[in-house]
Amino acid sequence: MNKYIKTVLLSTALLCFGAGSVSAAQFSDAKSGKELTAKQLAQKLAKYDVVFFGEYHDQSEIHKSEIDLLEALHKIKGEKLVLSMEMFEVDNQEKLDSFLAGQLNEADFMATSRPWPNYQTDYAPLVNFAKEQNMPVVAANVPRFLAAHVAKNNASAAGIEEQYKKWLPKATYAPEGAYKDKFYAQMNSPEAPMKMPSARLAAVYAAQCLKDDKMAESIAAFSDEHKNMQVLHINGCFHSDAHLGTAQKLEALRPELKVAVITPLERKQKGEKPAGDFVVWFDRK
Structure with a gap:
């Protein structure tokens, strides 16, 4: 993987990363503010x-809340x-289904499933709970090497080998x-690892x-095949905050589905307008 692609992946990861934390989180209703x-x-x-x-990928407090909610649901x-x-x-x-x-076994699963x-x-706590309960788990995302290809090649999927095209979304x-x-503002923030020319930034946005x-197509396909099942989808909050990103794409694909968004907020941000229907509170340390 070349330096540019590593930088692209790091840049997009920064959309959903913060710093470590350890205390117990709590939820609230975004409209009423009532703690839950x-x-x-x-x-x-x-x-x-x-x-x-929606999560920040490196916040352990939020991850604990995810397993708590999964068990409660x-x-x-x-x-x-x-x-x-x-x-x-x-x-x-x-591979996920086989695990x-x-x-x-877990060792082979870890070695082959990226x-x-x-x-x-x-x-692992989420996946292991699903395994214990015979709960399906959807591997929802596009393969990262295909997203990297689009980011590197001016937002184009041209040149992707035929055997890999089946993993692309039907429409993008x-x-x-x-x-x-929001994406451009984040990528141009002081935390971004590099400043990109507009053409490259457009390609990274396409990726x-x-x-x-x-992810929207994966959720829609499962919902089509399994009527009356509820889907709990875990993703970086950038993909779903304010019902944008994946949530927006899913609602366009399947407007009949009733969709809720949980967004993370630091406790010190109380008083700010949440970007979701419900909030998971945490302390960033």
Whole structure:
């Protein structure tokens, strides 16, 4: 992987990374401000078809809240609940299924499924709970090497080998408006590792949208095949805040689905308007 692609991946990762934290999080209703336990939130979410849980990928406090909510939702939904994850890519769905079915041991699963560096500490609890409960897990994301190709090649999928094209979304578009404005502002922030010329920034935005489109299609496809099942989708909050990104793409694909968004906010940000329907509170340290 060349230096440019590494920088692109680091840049997009910064959209959803913060710093470590250890204390217990809590939820609240964004409209009323009422604090909620995981059990209370699960009860409110029971009426939704798809729940986006937006996270900062390196916040352990939020990860603990994810497993708390998954367990609480399972008590209500039981076999009608499915976990969907940005952290697994569609070409590894068979490996994920084999691991969940006990046909692939953890060592081989880890060696072949391209898990994220913090998988064991932050995402294994979710996957292992799903395994214990015979719960499906959707590997929702586009393979990262395809997103990197689009970012490197001026937003074009030209040159992708035929055998890999089946992993691309059926349709992809990079919309103008709030999502693009937010993306460009973030990528031009002081925290960005490099300043990109406009053409390259447009290509990186196209790669971001490629991920959104594929995750939206993955959720839509599962919902089409499994009516009356609730999907809890875990992703970086940039993909779903304000019902933009993946949430926006899903709502365009399947407007009949009732979608809720959980967004993370630091406790010191109380008083700020949340970018979701519900809030998970945490302390950034």
